[in-house]
Amino acid sequence: MNFLLVFVLVVVSIIIHELAHAIAMHKYGIAIKEISLGLGKLFRLGPFRHPKFFGGAGVYATPLLLGASVSPYPTEYKRMEDMPLATRLDVYCAGPWSNIIFGIILLFTYGLITPGFRTSLFQTLLGLVLLLLIWCTYNRHLRKLINHIVLPSIGMALLVFVVCGLLSAPTETVGGPIMMASSTRQYVTGLSAAIFAGAFFSISIGIFNLLPLFPLDGGRIVKAYLETFNFHGFAMSYSVVSGMAFGGLIIWAFGCDILRVLGIIH
Numbered sequence: 256m257n258f259l260l261v262f263v264l265v266v267v268s269i270i271i272h273e274l275a276h277a278i279a280m281h282k283y284g285i286a287i288k289e290i291s292l293g294l295g296k297l298f299r300l301g302p303f304r305h306p307k308f309f310g311g312a313g314v315y316a317t318p319l320l321l322g323a324s325v326s327p328y329p330t331e332y333k334r335m336e337d338m339p340l341a342t343r344l345d346v347y348c349a350g351p352w353s354n355i356i357f358g359i360i361l362l363f364t365y366g367l368i369t370p371g372f373r374t375s376l377f378q379t380l381l382g383l384v385l386l387l388l389i390w391c392t393y394n395r396h397l398r399k400l401i402n403h404i405v406l407p408s409i410g411m412a413l414l415v416f417v418v419c420g421l422l423s424a425p426t427e428t429v430g431g432p433i434m435m436a437s438s439t440r441q442y443v444t445g446l447s448a449a450i451f452a453g454a455f456f457s458i459s460i461g462i463f464n465l466l467p468l469f470p471l472d473g474g475r476i477v478k479a480y481l482e483t484f485n486f487h488g489f490a491m492s493y494s495v496v497s498g499m500a501f502g503g504l505i506i507w508a509f510g511c512d513i514l515r516v517l518g519i520i521h
Contacts, residue, residue, distance in 0.1 A: 257449040264453030275353035276325040279346040288328045293317030343479040344402040354461030361454035369447045410465035410473035431508035468501035469494040
């Protein structure tokens with residue numbers, strides 16, 4: 256039951272992430288073709304449409320909930336390239352930022368239901384952090400600072416951390432969804448632990464998406480910067496090379512999961 260709650264919170268985190276992107280696109284008049292919850296087209300359900308839901312965008316869902324995307328119409332991609340950098344970063348950073356806020360809300364909830372945290376400094380600080388994050392969302396100058404400097408810097412720092420970690424970490428410590436699910440089942444033993452795990456995964460989804468690798472949000476942020484300074488050729492090359500690096504990272508993680516299932520590594 257607790258594992259199911261964690262799974263539901265992870266799905267909600269993914270939905271919030273994509274809805275934040277869709278709201279930002281809709282705000283700037285970018286026509287949305289479809290919102291996909293899950294990867295691939297196998298067993299794809301949909302489209303579900305409503306004329307008042309982002310201009311009639313189609314909503315699809317698949318059982319493979321390892322990712323999601325919001326896709327504008329093909330003609331909108333070129334128009335987005337001509338938009339100001341601040342507008343593009345608003346769109347790309349909306350997803351990670353919403354995950355961080357949702358994670359802090361879950362941490363606040365964890366503090367409310369966990370004895371010893373209800374009136375502690377921990378709860379007070381979380382409340383102040385949550386208010387600050389919401390304020391930053393609506394304050395144009397603070398949002399610009401976060402989108403232009405803070406979030407891209409987190410993404411670059413995370414890339415260095417991931418590369419160093421992969422080069423030095425033993426294979427036994429590398430894994431993907433299977434390893435994460437196994438660890439969650441092992442350590443999540445109560446309601447408060449499940450909510451804490453949900454907060455951890457929500458914030459992790461947001462920060463992971465800041466990795467400067469295409470097609471993650473961090474990769475799109477780097478591409479937007481390059482195109483803003485007229486490095487269009489390099490931006491295209493960066494998208495291809497970083498996309499290949501991201502693909503290799505995913506294959507490595509899933510490969511370790513498969514080896515773990517086969518009992519080759521533990």
